[in-house]
Amino acid sequence: MKRFLNIALTALMTLLVSCATPSSDTAQNSGSTETCHVCKFNHDLACLCVTIKNSTPRTVYQGNTYYFCSDDCRAEFVKRPDKYAAKPTGR
Template identity: 40%
Template sequence: MVNRYFLVVVVFLFVITGCAGPVTSSKKGKPRVVDPVCAYFSDMGCVNIEVCENTPKSMYEGVTYYFCSSECKTDFDKNPLKYLKMASSPKGAKDPVCHMGIDELVRFVPSVYLNKVYYFCSDYCRAKFLTNPDYYMEKE
């Protein structure tokens, strides 16, 4: 439990400080996500990745996960539960689209927008948020 909390805090602090890479100056920049394999290994250089057409991805139990490399995707595909069991959201986190409590879920979908990590109950809510993030951020 302490390891999970530590990992979440480290990832959150790293994303907040902007050390995970350049951030687009446009509010409508490409979406950024957390690579679950890199997060598992605390590889802070790869947790905040930009999603584009060529970004490696895998679907597991209806949720799409994105990766910084094909190697991370391959590792995830071999044993998704290994990487997902370490993932946890901050206590009290809510999906900004449907307002569901994320800490009540077994599985959730993280995404990074403007250096902030948002947690979603599903790919659907994440996609809806990314079509107009400013709308949902105003409602917070």
């Protein structure tokens, strides 16, 4: 029983860690992470964090560059940029 708990915990940790950038060397070498605005809007926490690479899907909207976890999210954003780019704090 204890063994099962360990496995479940490990799986959970892996999920959490996959989002957080693993320590400093990755952050320094390959830039930073961004938030996928489409996933954020949909509260899809599984792929909320996007590591910015050359191949990362992106689009420019109103002078800001937005990054996405997948081409699907990018396409979704391009369809309705006003919906997804809205700043939560702005009124």
